[in-house]
Structures are given as structure tokens and as C-alpha cells.
Amino acid sequence: MGVDQLTEAQIRAAVAVMESFQRRAGQPGIAYGIIAGGELVHSGGIGERRLGGPAPDADTVFRIASMTKSFTAAAVLLLRDRGALRLDDAVATYVPELPGCNGPTADSPTLTIRHLLTMTGGFPTDDPWGDRQQGLPLPAFSELLRRGVSFAWAPGTRFEYSNLGYAILGRVVAAASGMSYLEFMTDHLLVPLGLKRTVFEPEGLPPAELAQGYRRVDEEWVEVPFEPYGAFAPMGGLFSTVRDLARWVGGMIDAFPARDDDDDSHPLHRASRRELQQPHHGYALLPDAVPFADVIRQTSRSYGYGLMVEDDLRHGRFVAHSGGYPGFGSYMRWHPETGIGVVALGNSTYAAARTAATDMLTALLDRRSDRRSNGRTDGPADRRTGRPAGPVPHGKPAWPATLEARADLERLLTEWDDAIAARWFADNVELDEPLSRRRAQLERLREQVGPLQPEDGQQPVHDSPAHCAWWLRGRGGRVRVEIRLTPEHPPRVQTFNVTAAIRPNDRLSALVDEIVAALNEPSPSFPASITTAPSVDREQLTRLMRLAAAWAGGCRLAEVRAGDGETATTIAITGRSGDLLLSLRTDRESVVETFSLDIAL
Structure with a gap:
């Protein structure tokens, strides 16, 4: 998959995070692993798998709770791929205790399998009640459903x-498989994948290899049985290890x-595994407080099928579940674009493994970014070779036609060639901007700008x-x-944009230098020495400077990106x-008319 080999420095930095987390005494023990190129490339354990016992390792078995949901979702898609169900089937078709369970209003849609997969069934959030239903016998669960369920929303309208x-x-x-849930999961998913220590019932495992769960009571660790x-095992009943995960x-x-x-290395088709990891329904978290960095870096959160999908301004897309x-x-979390992932398992009640793993x-x-940009002075756009949208089909960043068009059209910047224009430009190009104007x-x-050359390292x-x-x-x-x-086939060029970024003159450069120096002050403010037009709100510019400084940290100039200079x-x-x-x-007298600071993508 082209994943760069992780260096010792990268692994040391990641391990230092986990060691710092454990020192804060959030749990008796924690096991962790780093995945790259589809393999477990590093693992470790800190603390005690049970009080007085050895440290956990990659083969120590922990309860993984709601991480089970991704396995359940995979089982649903496995049955869908085999033709045993459809995602838009009514749930009542398979669960006879639920006929008439169609939502809180007369116009609510029928509750479907897809609604349940995406957490849009309309039920109210049920933590921590749901955790305590883990061992509910199936007959008791059937009775619970027959009594009816309460809806907070019409199905399909809101994530909860x-x-x-x-x-x-x-x-x-x-119902769809004709087997018990436990049998289907074991025989059709866990065993084919070779997940030997991923089980719903840990009684058959060696006790010494099983982590004991604890909760804190009056500064003491107390065992949790x-x-x-x-019946609630599909939402959180699995036990597993760092190696299996x-x-x-x-x-x-x-x-x-x-x-x-070939697509035969996994019981679930690659297309269906990708489907699990797509953002199917967005959601917003409303905690009491949100770290400032999280607000300005994260652009969206969504739920896939049994997995959470996050898009981050800095690194792109992450997939995870706690x-x-x-x-x-x-917690497990991975970055599809690079193929790097982590797993963290702790043995205390609701241990903050998410924080540690993130x-x-x-x-x-x-x-990894630091290593790529080491010794270079390129700007932010040079730090990656593609947008943070995840891997592209066939692992190729561009069609052959795109690369061929790039080479041909670059020649137009040196000398116009009607034959090149005729070969590549779609009909809209002339209509959008006449070729005579483009040539001029x-x-x-x-x-x-003078003769143009490709930028080194770009x-x-x-x-x-x-x-x-x-x-x-x-x-x-x-x-x-x-x-x-x-x-079209073959494709032609519909967009051909050429934007000049002229080196700023001495006057503009001096203004930019003053602003960057101010950004590096302990309490940045828009420089008093710079004159602004009457329409400019200087207090707003100072607020913008402080937000930008908090996001960027220490700043230095990189490259010109646009402007007439x-x-x-x-x-x-x-x-x-x-x-x-x-x-x-600015105007010709150096009076600032507009000013902005934006996050660079």
C-alpha cells in the first residue's frame, strides 16, 4: 500500500504519549499497539493486567465493549452481500416483537436495518443503561421489546x-442467518479471520492472560465482575487483544x-469494508467544554456502520471507535490515507483510552510530517502530495490522461500551441473565456514572471x-x-486556471514582516504602526491575530501564494x-484595505 516504514523516532514519540498517559494513573494497566502497512509493527504494555500481576502485552485479553459494534455491523453487511437481507428492510421483518414499531409520529418512516446501523433509529441515548443490559437473557429481551420502545426522534432524522x-x-x-448471533459471528467472521482470542465468553481462556477490570473507589482499585x-452482546460483548484488533x-x-x-483475504468484501467506514450520518457533540484546537481543526464528525468517521483540517480523515x-x-483509530493506526486497551471503568490513542x-x-519536511523551506501546501480525502481508486493519484494533459498544457505557458489547445480543451473552455484572451x-x-520551471521538491x-x-x-x-x-471518454480538459503569485515589493514585504513578528508576540495584536482604512475594524483584526497565533504557534514566512506584488x-x-x-x-500609500488570516489546507 506504499506506507512509509515508521522510524524509531516516530515510535518513541508515540510510546512517550502512552507512558505519560499511564503515569496519570487512570487505570491499573494499559496495552497498546501501532499498525502500519496492515501489520502490528510495535506493541507494549504498562502497569498491571491485574493488581500484583505482570504488565499486559499484545496477547492480553481485555473487554472491548462498544468496539464490538464494528464487528456486528460487518456481520450485517456480510449477510447483505450473501443476499440474506437488505439494509432498507424493515427491522420488524426479522424481529417479530417489533411490528408497529414505527416511530413517535404518524408520519415516521418504517424503522429499517440501515437506521440501526447508523444510529438514526430514533431511540434516545442509553449509556449507561445499555451497559448494564449486557447479560440480559434473550427471553427477557424479547419481553422488553414486546412492551414497546420509546422514541426521541423520527427514524432517520437525527444521530443518537x-x-x-x-x-x-x-x-x-x-434471524437472517438461521443461526444464533454467537454462532454466526464465531463461524463466519472471527474464526475465518484468525482472531483466536476475540471471544464473547472468556471462560476458556487462561486466567493469567485475561485482564481484570477495575473501578476506583475511595482511591482504591476494586474489581468489577x-x-x-x-442479548446485548452485539453492542459490547466482545473480549479481544491488541494483536487481534x-x-x-x-x-x-x-x-x-x-x-x-484478489478480494479473498477477508470474509467481508473490500467494498463492504469501505462502506463501513464511510460517513453515513453526521453528528455533533455538545460537551461542556471543547479544546480550542479541536474546534478549529475538526471539520466534521459522522457515523458509518459501527464506526465513527472524523475529518480533520490538519491530517484528513480518521476512522475510529471507542x-x-x-x-x-x-479505543481503535486509524488514518486510511497513510495506513497507520493504533489500538489502546485499559482496565478501568470507562478508561480514557480514546485520549491516549488519539x-x-x-x-x-x-x-511523519516533520520527517517529510525536514530541511526544507517549502510552504504548507508542500507537506503532502494530495488532499486529505483518503486513498484514491487503484492507488493512483491521477488518471494517465491527467498527467498527459498536465505535460502538454504546461507547454502553453512557454509558447501557445493551437494544436495542443484543440486536442485538450473541452467546448466549455472557449465559452467560459475566449482562447484569444487566455493566450494574451x-x-x-x-x-x-519570466521563463518558468518546475519547483524543486514540489x-x-x-x-x-x-x-x-x-x-x-x-x-x-x-x-x-x-x-x-x-x-467523457476519453476525457478532455474543462478547467485550465493559471494564477500568478508575484513576489511582493519592498513595501508589501515590510508590512508582512511586521504582521508575522506580531504573531510571534506573547499576546498578538494588529501592529499599531500599520495604517488601516476607516472601514477596517482593528479590534476584529487583533482577535483574528490571536486566534491564528493559537492555531499556528511560532510562525515563519514560507512562500508567496497569490497577488500582483x-x-x-x-x-x-x-x-x-x-x-x-x-x-x-493596500492602496498605493500602504494603507491596508483588507486583511485576512486563514487556515492553510
């Missing part, structure tokens, strides 16, 4: 985390990219296989070229923890 919904999915699995297997995570990562290879339960706390994976990715603009650009950016954006450099500045191809410029700023784009427009 529901253990009950996944318990009901266990009944669906049993295991709940037996029962690394294989599970590796199977999810291996679903990317879509490709033509497991919180009396006696245990667990920080651990962030440390791995940050170190390119001639003016050559006069401003890689093109691909939003999709049909898109390419890249930089060229001349003696007077830089030029950004962007093309986008049509969906006389009255307008956009400059990339490289920060210690994040990157910015500074845009400035």
Missing part, C-alpha cells in the same frame, strides 16, 4: 448513540484503495484522479496551474502546530 439499536441488530443477524454473555484494523485499512487485486464499560476502556496517532502523523493573459504572465496536488494543481517558478514569482478533466499578496506562513495563509491588500 444507541446500544439498544445494536442489540436489535443482533436479533436481525440471528464480568457480565455474562446475553491490529488484524481487524489492518483489514479495514486494506479496504483502501479500491483496486483490481469502547467504554464498567471495568474497561478501549494523541498517540497524532504524534505518529506529526512526526499567458503572454502578460511570461513578461511578469509534488502536484490531486483532489481526484481527474484533477491536478501544481506550481512553477520564474525569476519574478510563482505560478499555480490547475486543470480538471471531464467525465504591488498592492496585494497572499503569503503562506508555516507554524509550529499549524499553517496559515496571510492575505493583504
Whole structure:
């Protein structure tokens, strides 16, 4: 999959995060693992798997609680792929205790399997009640359902985390397969994957290899007894190990990219594993307080099928799920674009494994970014070769036609060629901007910037296989070229944008230097020495400076990204923890008319 080998420095940084977490005494013991290239490349354990016992390791068995939901969702899709059910089937078709269970209003839609998979069944959140139903016998569960369930929302209208919904999915699995949920999961998913220590009933495992769960009472650790297997097992009943979960995570990562290879290494098709990891319904968390960095970095949270999907401004897409339960706390998280993932398992009630694992994976990715940009002075856009949208089909960043068009159209920047234009440009290009005007603009650009050459070390950016954006450099500045191809076969170029980024003159450069110096002050404010137009709110600019400084940390100038170099410029700023784009427009007397600081993508 082209995953870079993790360095010792990266692993040390990640381990340091876990050691710091354990020192805060949140649990007696914690086991963790790092996955890269589909393999468990490092694992460790700190503390005690049971009081007075040895440290946990990659083969120590912990209860993984709600991480079970991804296994249940996989079982549902496995049955769907075999034709035993459809995701839009009514749940009542498989669970006879639920006829007429159609929501709180007369116009509520029929409750479907898809609603339950995406946590949009309309049930109210049921933590911690659901955790205490783990061992509920199946007859008692049937009676609970016959008494009716309470709806907070019409199905399909809102995400609300529901253990009950996944318990009901266990009944669906049993009905559609003609086997008990336990038998189907074991025989058709766990055993084929070789997950030998991933079980619903730990009694057959050596006691010395089983982590004991604890809760804190008056500064003392008190054992929490295991709940037996029962009707709510599909939402949180599994026990597993770091080694087994690394294989599970590796199977999810291996679903990317879509490709033509054999698809027989996993009981669930790659396409279905990707489907589990797609954002099917968005949700918002409303805690009492949110770290500032989380607010400005994270763009969205969604639920897939038994997995959570997060999009982050800095690193792109993450897939994850936590497991919180009396006696245990667990978390798995991975980054599909790089194929790097982590697992953390703790043995205290609702242990904050999510925090530890998230920080651990962030440390791995940050170190990876640092290694890529080591010794370079390129701007933020140079830190990755593609947008943070996940792997592309066939593992190729661009169509062959996209790369061929890039090479041909780059020649137009040196000398216009009607044959190249005729070959590549779709009909809309002339209609959107006459070719005569495009040719004249390119001639003016050559006069401003001079002969253009590819920038050393720069890689093109691909939003999709049909898109390419890249930089060229001349003696007077830089030029950004962007093309986008049509969906025709063969494809042609529908977008051809050329944007000049002229090196700012001394006057503009002095203003930019003052602003960057102010960003590095302990309490940044817009420089008093810079004159602004009457329409500019200086207090608002100071607030913007402080927000930007909090996001970026220590700042230094990188590259010009846009502007005529006389009255307008956009400059990339490289920060210690994040990157910015500074845009400035002035009149001829150096009076600032517009000013902005944006997060650089």
C-alpha cells in the first residue's frame, strides 16, 4: 500500500504519549499497539493486567465493549452481500416483537436495518443503561421489546448513540442467518479471520492472560465482575487483544484503495469494508467544554456502520471507535490515507483510552510530517502530495490522461500551441473565456514572471484522479496551474486556471514582516504602526491575530501564494502546530484595505 516504514523516532514519540498517559494513573494497566502497512509493527504494555500481576502485552485479553459494534455491523453487511437481507428492510421483518414499531409520529418512516446501523433509529441515548443490559437473557429481551420502545426522534432524522439499536441488530443477524448471533459471528467472521482470542465468553481462556477490570473507589482499585454473555452482546460483548484488533484494523485499512487485486483475504468484501467506514450520518457533540484546537481543526464528525468517521483540517480523515464499560476502556483509530493506526486497551471503568490513542496517532502523523519536511523551506501546501480525502481508486493519484494533459498544457505557458489547445480543451473552455484572451493573459504572465520551471521538491496536488494543481517558478514569482478533466471518454480538459503569485515589493514585504513578528508576540495584536482604512475594524483584526497565533504557534514566512506584488499578496506562513495563509491588500500609500488570516489546507 506504499506506507512509509515508521522510524524509531516516530515510535518513541508515540510510546512517550502512552507512558505519560499511564503515569496519570487512570487505570491499573494499559496495552497498546501501532499498525502500519496492515501489520502490528510495535506493541507494549504498562502497569498491571491485574493488581500484583505482570504488565499486559499484545496477547492480553481485555473487554472491548462498544468496539464490538464494528464487528456486528460487518456481520450485517456480510449477510447483505450473501443476499440474506437488505439494509432498507424493515427491522420488524426479522424481529417479530417489533411490528408497529414505527416511530413517535404518524408520519415516521418504517424503522429499517440501515437506521440501526447508523444510529438514526430514533431511540434516545442509553449509556449507561445499555451497559448494564449486557447479560440480559434473550427471553427477557424479547419481553422488553414486546412492551414497546420509546422514541426521541423520527427514524432517520437525527444521530443518537444507541446500544439498544445494536442489540436489535443482533436479533436481525440471528434471524437472517438461521443461526444464533454467537454462532454466526464465531463461524463466519472471527474464526475465518484468525482472531483466536476475540471471544464473547472468556471462560476458556487462561486466567493469567485475561485482564481484570477495575473501578476506583475511595482511591482504591476494586474489581468489577464480568457480565455474562446475553442479548446485548452485539453492542459490547466482545473480549479481544491488541494483536487481534491490529488484524481487524489492518483489514479495514486494506479496504483502501479500491483496486483490481484478489478480494479473498477477508470474509467481508473490500467494498463492504469501505462502506463501513464511510460517513453515513453526521453528528455533533455538545460537551461542556471543547479544546480550542479541536474546534478549529475538526471539520466534521459522522457515523458509518459501527464506526465513527472524523475529518480533520490538519491530517484528513480518521476512522475510529471507542469502547467504554464498567471495568474497561478501549479505543481503535486509524488514518486510511497513510495506513497507520493504533489500538489502546485499559482496565478501568470507562478508561480514557480514546485520549491516549488519539494523541498517540497524532504524534505518529506529526512526526511523519516533520520527517517529510525536514530541511526544507517549502510552504504548507508542500507537506503532502494530495488532499486529505483518503486513498484514491487503484492507488493512483491521477488518471494517465491527467498527467498527459498536465505535460502538454504546461507547454502553453512557454509558447501557445493551437494544436495542443484543440486536442485538450473541452467546448466549455472557449465559452467560459475566449482562447484569444487566455493566450494574451499567458503572454502578460511570461513578461511578469519570466521563463518558468518546475519547483524543486514540489509534488502536484490531486483532489481526484481527474484533477491536478501544481506550481512553477520564474525569476519574478510563482505560478499555480490547475486543470480538471471531464467525465467523457476519453476525457478532455474543462478547467485550465493559471494564477500568478508575484513576489511582493519592498513595501508589501515590510508590512508582512511586521504582521508575522506580531504573531510571534506573547499576546498578538494588529501592529499599531500599520495604517488601516476607516472601514477596517482593528479590534476584529487583533482577535483574528490571536486566534491564528493559537492555531499556528511560532510562525515563519514560507512562500508567496497569490497577488500582483504591488498592492496585494497572499503569503503562506508555516507554524509550529499549524499553517496559515496571510492575505493583504493596500492602496498605493500602504494603507491596508483588507486583511485576512486563514487556515492553510
